Amino acid sequence: MKTKPVFLAFMLSALLIASCGKRPVANGDYHNPLMRISTPDPSIMRDSDGYFYLYATEDIRNVPVFRSRNLVEWEQIGVCFTEETRPKWGTEEAGIWAPDINKIDGRYVLYYTRAAAFCRGTCGIGVAVADNPAGPFTDIGPIIQADSIGVENSIDQCYVEDEGKKYIIWGSFEGIYAIELADDGLALRHGAEKVQVAGGGYEASNILKRGGYYYYFASIEGCCAGAESTYKVVVGKSDNLFGPYITPEGESMMRYRPSVILHGDSVFAGTGHNAEVVTDDEGNDWLLYHAFLKKEPQLGRVLCLDRLVWRNGYPDIEGRIPSQTAKAPVFQAF
Numbered sequence: 001m002k003t004k005p006v007f008l009a010f011m012l013s014a015l016l017i018a019s020c021g022k023r024p025v026a027n028g029d030y031h032n033p034l035m036r037i038s039t040p041d042p043s044i045m046r047d048s049d050g051y052f053y054l055y056a057t058e059d060i061r062n063v064p065v066f067r068s069r070n071l072v073e074w075e076q077i078g079v080c081f082t083e084e085t086r087p088k089w090g091t092e093e094a095g096i097w098a099p100d101i102n103k104i105d106g107r108y109v110l111y112y113t114r115a116a117a118f119c120r121g122t123c124g125i126g127v128a129v130a131d132n133p134a135g136p137f138t139d140i141g142p143i144i145q146a147d148s149i150g151v152e153n154s155i156d157q158c159y160v161e162d163e164g165k166k167y168i169i170w171g172s173f174e175g176i177y178a179i180e181l182a183d184d185g186l187a188l189r190h191g192a193e194k195v196q197v198a199g200g201g202y203e204a205s206n207i208l209k210r211g212g213y214y215y216y217f218a219s220i221e222g223c224c225a226g227a228e229s230t231y232k233v234v235v236g237k238s239d240n241l242f243g244p245y246i247t248p249e250g251e252s253m254m255r256y257r258p259s260v261i262l263h264g265d266s267v268f269a270g271t272g273h274n275a276e277v278v279t280d281d282e283g284n285d286w287l288l289y290h291a292f293l294k295k296e297p298q299l300g301r302v303l304c305l306d307r308l309v310w311r312n313g314y315p316d317i318e319g320r321i322p323s324q325t326a327k328a329p330v331f332q333a334f
Contacts, residue, residue, distance in 0.1 A: 032304040034303045037059075039301065041057040041098040041204065043276065044275040044288060045276070058097070064079055080136070085137070085139065087126050087128070090142070094115050094116045095114075096113070096114060097113040099112045101133070110129070111157050112126055115155050124142045128140060152174045153172035154170060154171065156205060159185070167181060173201060176196065176218070180192040195242050199253060204217075206276060208315075213239055215235060216245040217233060226270075230264070230269070232262060232271060233272050236259065237313065260320065265322065285307065286306070287305070307329075
């Protein structure tokens with residue numbers, strides 16, 4: 001366990017790296033990646049102070065928290081946990097993955113995965129709460145564990161509110177499932193039963209409700225092999241939260257019938273695990289996700305941004321590859 005002086009030194013180092021990694025807006029343009037530090041599996045929310053807050057799998061230990069006014073220029077403002085407060089349930093080697101941030105009844109609620117590589121039946125999903133988006137977060141403990149709920153690879157959760165009810169959507173390559181939460185979002189509703197919403201082969205779920213439809217974003221293939229990663233973002237659409245989700249080609253995602261909207265190219269590999277969709281002040285929708293730079297995979301999974309375009313009732317990304325330079329989102333002064 002790190003001593004407090006070592007932890008403070010680590011934090012100062014992380015803050016310096018984050019500051020040096022900024023990619024500022026110039027002439028209304030931005031450049032991918034947005035930061036030259038590893039921020040896998042991003043999750044984002046905009047708070048009442050006008051800032052966007054972003055959280056990532058703990059390549060920066062204890063789950064980093066970043067802040068931005070414009071989705072492009074980010075600064076690290078802390079971490080969610082300390083060595084003393086970090087979740088310790090599950091296997092000893094497990095890390096904290098895929099944080100999912102939400103504001104529920106005035107509190108900041110962070111759902112997270114506690115898992116090690118190839119966890120299958122030993123991983124699970126926990127929840128922590130805070131009074132401030134920068135933390136500190138207090139761990140409540142696990143709400144889903146793979147062995148007891150009967151879903152292998154119980155990871156990569158996302159929170160959804162729909163018609164006055166709260167749900168967790170989760171799963172990785174062994175089927176995607178939903179289950180209802182209690183009113184405070186801190187436990188499963190008593191007696192709730194899981195419902196399968198998509199088949200095997202998908203993970204990193206995120207759901208957008210728009211115009212009376214639900215849009216299911218997921219990732220497929222390999223996330224984590226550096227320049228050889230094959231991760232891709234896929235999408236489906238339904239008129240029901242629980243599906244079936246149908247691809248633009250008319251295929252049901254209850255089977256492995258992915259419709260890719262984002263993949264790698266000669267510069268980026270492993271494009272996936274997108275955050276929540278953000279709409280700017282001009283009505284444009286934006287997708288944050290992680291990717292490897294093929295020439296610098298040692299940087300880890302870096303943060304990228306691209307605008308969604310809508311075609312025939314489905315979201316897409318121009319060219320279906322990451323942009324290197326593009327027009328930035330527009331947000332008025334708050």
